[in-house]
Amino acid sequence: MEVKSLARVLCVLAGLIAVAGVASAQECQRGCFTQERACFGNANLAMPACKATCRATKKPTEVGACSRACTDTFTKAKLACRTRLAGCRDACIPSPIPCGGSCGQNLATCIKTVVTKQQDCIRTCKPGSGRPSCVSSCLAAANAGSAACTASFDDCHARCGGSPSGAFVDPSLMF
Numbered sequence: 001m002e003v004k005s006l007a008r009v010l011c012v013l014a015g016l017i018a019v020a021g022v023a024s025a026q027e028c029q030r031g032c033f034t035q036e037r038a039c040f041g042n043a044n045l046a047m048p049a050c051k052a053t054c055r056a057t058k059k060p061t062e063v064g065a066c067s068r069a070c071t072d073t074f075t076k077a078k079l080a081c082r083t084r085l086a087g088c089r090d091a092c093i094p095s096p097i098p099c100g101g102s103c104g105q106n107l108a109t110c111i112k113t114v115v116t117k118q119q120d121c122i123r124t125c126k127p128g129s130g131r132p133s134c135v136s137s138c139l140a141a142a143n144a145g146s147a148a149c150t151a152s153f154d155d156c157h158a159r160c161g162g163s164p165s166g167a168f169v170d171p172s173l174m175f
Contacts, residue, residue: 028092028104031111031153032085038111038146039081045122046139047074052132084150091157099160107153114145 047070054066092104118138125134 028101028107029089031104031107032088032092034108035088035111035146035149035153036081036085038115038142039084040078041115042118042139042142042146043074043077043081045135046077047071049132049135049139050074053136056129056132088150088153091154099156103153103156103160106156107149110149110152111146114142114149117145118142 050070050073051067054063054070058066088107118141121138121141122135125131125138
């Protein structure tokens with residue numbers, strides 16, 4: 001009878017660990033999706049700013065080529081956002097239970113701060129011919145902030161440790 005009781009307790013603990021792991025991965029992935037939205041937001045702001053710069057600085061015969069280059073850059077930026085999301089989500093899966101969720105939550109908070117600063121910066125850009133360069137500098141600052149968030153997220157996951165597949169959980173994290 002004691003063996004059955006011990007088996008039940010182990011099954012319940014394994015179930016709790018699995019549920020906690022799923023919750024942790026979900027929190028981590030939430031941070032990844034927040035980062036993706038910010039990345040797409042930057043790309044969506046950068047393209048009109050780039051095209052406005054083309055219209056303001058290029059000869060009429062050069063505006064078309066310049067605008068196409070802006071569109072190409074926008075397409076590459078969106079692809080980079082998708083690639084970054086996939087890498088971020090993959091990093092969420094194998095980490096030990098509480099660590100991955102914490103990393104994801106920190107990423108989400110960091111990205112939200114970057115987005116808020118970017119929006120505040122863009123609000124200060126005055127209408128007129130200087131606006132595209134002002135918006136571009138806001139985007140550059142946001143991209144630097146986003147890169148810092150990503151580096152912090154990567155560092156956090158590196159400190160999480162665990163087995164490469166996530167199959168083995170550090171016993172100290174279980175209780």
